[in-house]
Amino acid sequence: MDTVTRRRFLVASGVSAGALALAGGAFTLADILGTAGDRDPSARTLVLVTLYGGNDGLNTLIPYADPAYAQARPALAYDPEKVLHLDDHFGLNPVMAGLHRAYQDGKLAVVRGVGYPKPDRSHFRSMDIWQTGRPDAPETTGWLGRWLDAAGGDPRLAVSFEPVLPPLLAGAHSAGATVPGGEVKLPATVTTAQLTALGRPDPAEPAARQRAATCFADLTRIQDLMHDVAATGTDPDDEPAATATGGATQPLEQQLALVARCVEAGAATRVYSVSLGGFDLHADEKTAQESQLTKLDKPLAAFADRMSRSAAGRNVVVAVYSEFGRRVAANASDGTDHGTASSMFLLGQGVRGGMYGEPPGLTDLDQGDLKYTTDFRDVYATLLADVLGTDPARILNGWTGWLKGSPLTRR
The missing domain is CATH 3.40.720 (Alkaline Phosphatase, subunit A)
Known part of the structure; x- marks a missing residue:
């Protein structure tokens, strides 16, 4: 996904720039594993x-x-x-x-x-x-x-x-x-497939933007793991603290x-x-x-x-x-x-x-x-x-x- 398309996707979908900035400085679960x-x-x-x-x-x-x-x-x-x-x-x-x-x-x-x-x-x-x-x-x-x-x-x-x-x-x-x-809460106009595409890094992009992309992809992987946790007893009424x-x-x-x-x-x-x-x-x-x-x-x-x-x-x-x-x-x-x-x-x-x-x-x-x-x-x-x-x-x-x-x- 080229830089312009990625930026337009973020703006159009309502995914905040702050979230991108946070992800850009983060590691993925895959990095740790x-x-x-x-x-x-x-x-x-x-x-x-x-x-x-x-x-x-x-x-x-x-x-x-x-x-x-x-x-x-x-x-x-x-x-x-x-x-x-x-x-x-x-x-x-x-x-x-x-x-x-x-x-x-x-x-x-x-x-x-x-x-x-x-x-x-x-x-x-x-x-x-x-x-x-x-x-x-x-x-x-x-x-x-x-x-x-x-x-x-x-x-x-x-x-x-x-x-x-x-x-x-x-x-x-x-x-x-x-x-x-x-939890990743997607706007109604955004599909999981689109988020997956957003999370696919482009070798032509700067390293920081590539890491941001992989972190977005990792959000979906962590959410899948959290769904498994919920199935084993997580209280669905718990609010983030x-x-x-x-x-x-x-x-x-x-x-x-x-x-x-x-x-x-x-x-x-x-x-x-x-x-x-x-x-x-x-x-x-x-x-x-x-x-x-x-x-x-x-x-x-x-x-x-x-x-x-x-x-x-x-x-x-x-x-x-x-x-x-x-x-x-x-x-x-x-x-x-x-x-x-x-x-x-x-x-x-x-x-x-x-x-x-x-x-x-x-x-x-x-x-x-x-x-x-x-x-x-x-x-x-x-x-x-x-x-x-x-x-x-x-x-x-x-x-x-x-x-x-x-x-x-x-x-």
Whole structure:
């Protein structure tokens, strides 16, 4: 398809130039699958799950035995008998049955009190701190982008299934790959055959336009895969979740299905980034958070179960985090406002399940917020060393902290 015809097709069909620009900087699923066989089969894979909006950690990992919990948020607190108990003090939100089973099976590690010094309660600044790994100074590169620089810079080693590449995958000399996904909604005047023709690159065109063409073709291939996911249990009522990056992302189960496809195919990718938004709940939080945690728990449990069935999958470690937790006390709208420390989850066959890190006190507060007990760079250092096999100090600007009693089995 020549350049003029392609441009006329786009304008006439209503396919946005913005979509073309996004696709032009992206990789296709075929590009990622094409690396199959190019990795050490014993190498581990990191799947990083970002929860945008600041998830309420106290109603996720619930300190049900502490009387200060119910006193601080009487309308939001869960009765102890409804909590999914992990031990005599802590339990999971009642909708998190999948992760509760994983904990009982010894495959879920909970890291408590995770935060950083002088916390920032702005969504964007706090997420910037988490994604760059620099709470002490501004940074223009992501912590996994710096890992990618050190690993050789091939974008296919670090892949995002989010609408745009997250800053955490941007390095100084390279950046990870983003694979466009989601549903392709064609105008009534456009047929699938026309879209297929649009996705056929022309050797006479510039390289960027050829890549844009192949990305459009890849959208239809991903949509076919997502239809298969829907046939196996995807909730058709799930809406794309807005993220702090400004785009809309496909449901978490669909993102994880793409990750699973790549892992099982033996793709060379070592890091995958996926996300779920919608956690900024300042009002009527309880039911809304349960809905969001269901959208997290069910896909994660299904993904972990699928990964347990293959050798490559058993080398996958999932890490779940949010930019901050919420304040200890509820606000007047039965919600919670921006807070500080929270918990992280690590999930997988190679994880030593259990509790890690000291739980922050609910009465010894910093202006109403939890005091962090575990620096998030300690968690990053553990993931870099035990999953990605690299020196954390090189990536984390000299940071040498570690999680006490690593939740990851050493090799």
